[in-house]
Amino acid sequence: MRPVGSKYILEEPLGRGATGTVWRARQRETAGAEAAVPGQPGETVAIKVLKEELASDADIVMRFLRERSVLLRLTHPNIVRVRDLVVEGELLALVMDLVEGPDLHRYLRENGPFTPVAAALLTAQIADALAASHADGVVHRDLKPANVLLRQNGGQMHPLLTDFGIARLADSPGLTRTHEFVGTPAYVAPESAEGRPQTSAVDIYGAGILLYELVTGRPPFGGGSALEVLHQHLSAEPRRPSTVPDPLWTVIERCLRKNPDERPSAENLARGLRVVAEGIGVHANSAQIGAAEGVGALLAPDPAPAPVPGSADATQVLPHGAGSFDPNAATSVLPHTGAPGPAGAADPTAVLPSTGGRGDGDRTSVMPPVPPGQPGPEDPHPWQNQLRAARDRNEQTQVQYLDPGQDPLRRRPQRQVARPQQPPQRPPQRGRQGGYGGQPQPQQAPQRQPQPYAPPRQPQQPPQRHAPEPQRPQREPREPREPRRRSANPMRIPGLGCLKGCLFTVVILVVAGWLVWELSPLQDWIGTGQSYWGQLGDWFDTVTGWIGDLGGGSGSGSGTG
Numbered sequence: 001m002r003p004v005g006s007k008y009i010l011e012e013p014l015g016r017g018a019t020g021t022v023w024r025a026r027q028r029e030t031a032g033a034e035a036a037v038p039g040q041p042g043e044t045v046a047i048k049v050l051k052e053e054l055a056s057d058a059d060i061v062m063r064f065l066r067e068r069s070v071l072l073r074l075t076h077p078n079i080v081r082v083r084d085l086v087v088e089g090e091l092l093a094l095v096m097d098l099v100e101g102p103d104l105h106r107y108l109r110e111n112g113p114f115t116p117v118a119a120a121l122l123t124a125q126i127a128d129a130l131a132a133s134h135a136d137g138v139v140h141r142d143l144k145p146a147n148v149l150l151r152q153n154g155g156q157m158h159p160l161l162t163d164f165g166i167a168r169l170a171d172s173p174g175l176t177r178t179h180e181f182v183g184t185p186a187y188v189a190p191e192s193a194e195g196r197p198q199t200s201a202v203d204i205y206g207a208g209i210l211l212y213e214l215v216t217g218r219p220p221f222g223g224g225s226a227l228e229v230l231h232q233h234l235s236a237e238p239r240r241p242s243t244v245p246d247p248l249w250t251v252i253e254r255c256l257r258k259n260p261d262e263r264p265s266a267e268n269l270a271r272g273l274r275v276v277a278e279g280i281g282v283h284a285n286s287a288q289i290g291a292a293e294g295v296g297a298l299l300a301p302d303p304a305p306a307p308v309p310g311s312a313d314a315t316q317v318l319p320h321g322a323g324s325f326d327p328n329a330a331t332s333v334l335p336h337t338g339a340p341g342p343a344g345a346a347d348p349t350a351v352l353p354s355t356g357g358r359g360d361g362d363r364t365s366v367m368p369p370v371p372p373g374q375p376g377p378e379d380p381h382p383w384q385n386q387l388r389a390a391r392d393r394n395e396q397t398q399v400q401y402l403d404p405g406q407d408p409l410r411r412r413p414q415r416q417v418a419r420p421q422q423p424p425q426r427p428p429q430r431g432r433q434g435g436y437g438g439q440p441q442p443q444q445a446p447q448r449q450p451q452p453y454a455p456p457r458q459p460q461q462p463p464q465r466h467a468p469e470p471q472r473p474q475r476e477p478r479e480p481r482e483p484r485r486r487s488a489n490p491m492r493i494p495g496l497g498c499l500k501g502c503l504f505t506v507v508i509l510v511v512a513g514w515l516v517w518e519l520s521p522l523q524d525w526i527g528t529g530q531s532y533w534g535q536l537g538d539w540f541d542t543v544t545g546w547i548g549d550l551g552g553g554s555g556s557g558s559g560t561g
């Protein structure tokens, strides 16, 4: 048991996420006036204790404090209520209502996909929560099944969206510095993946992915690595599963449009999903079926989507919008604090501007400037850097320089004998092998002919061979070996090899014949007393006589005639 402030005691961890650990906790005493819900001693709550690297970053603590009123004020039947925020030494914690029940990710894993009707109705409630938060200028940015808690009331499941604002905290320069990426690639909208400006349409994309997952059991884009998944968000079209009814697919497809301007508003999404749920149910009448089939007409985009403050390049895109560009975008989209009144007075964000007035009323200037050297809003998004780094890596592997002396393929026994004078280092202008000796040139990657694998005799050298190395002088290029002369035919006379073979065969036959003649009773069978060579001479004469008769038949004919 660990106290959090003087008011709460952590009892047991409920789970751990990318941004912190959620605990079941108990209230010790009534929280102060700064809490949205004072609570009662003995009451059970859930407390998300943010990771230390978040809590120890002054910038993040500042954001946390700035946004506390947003988080505390977001109340909706489908949003987990944030009751209090605790900032204490190195500890940042969000005190929430405790939701008894699994999160949607766990529920899906344990129970499999939902029916299309159930999926549509559940997503409609999530869209309700989004509509409320978007109207208040708050974008969730990390919508996924793990952030939907299911409170079970009897047989009914009541979804509650949680983790509002956390993605924004985690995406702050503090974490960017540590190269840690917060978010879940499977649910990331294309514009977020590319580091383009984001609006509330990113939540609609997340809702589309979630809906797809509810009916199929898995998100539409998967892959071996986060980068692969991000690439699919950018360029692949989701495949329609055969089990998804037409009207529901229309909704999913519209939410997953690559262009955020073509996605429906959260409000229209909720309405469309309810129409679809009615029209695809077993008791649907013809009017409901017709309405569901025409759902596309209901899914109008949001004319003024809530911008995500500080999303990259906001300066470039916001002018295309309603013309309400504010260079201090990081704070300008914080909700209207409204007319100062009792609530505003107690509100720690009272020092923050109302979005309406950026003149005198703009008190963002009291916020400390971003220290030099820290990434600003114009800096590339972390994933953009990652994509670029991956591309750079590919380029390097294409132009890698390889010392010919170290090339295992070149060190095999050489069959080509016509290159004894070839210098070990080729001049740079070598046509196809342009990488040699010169600067790496991406378009001129060395191309080798396919050759059978020859195991390398030395361990492979590190790839950056073009970088100067201290051991370099020791690796003197070797003298090219004198090629082995395996042939006595330096003139390369065609057919000489064949002639040699024939002569050799004749000699073998003659010797074999002599042995048979001398050692076997062949002479007796033929009835001759001649020696082998005499007999051979006779046969030779006879054969040449026959040949003479055949070849010179005409000549002898003319002679005799």
Ligand SMILES: Nc1ncnc2c1ncn2[C@@H]1O[C@H](COP(=O)(O)OP(=O)(O)OP(=O)(O)O)[C@@H](O)[C@H]1O
Binding pocket: 014, 015, 016, 017, 018, 019, 020, 021, 022, 046, 048, 080, 096, 097, 098, 099, 100, 102, 103, 142, 146, 147, 149, 162, 163, 183
């Ligand atoms: N208010 C709550 N009541 C009960 N359980 C909660 C509450 N909030 C979160 N949990 C549980 O705590 C666990 C961790 O929550 P957390 O939000 O940190 O995880 P996450 O959404 O997977 O991670 P992250 O969004 O940080 O990447 C989840 O399993 C969730 O079910």
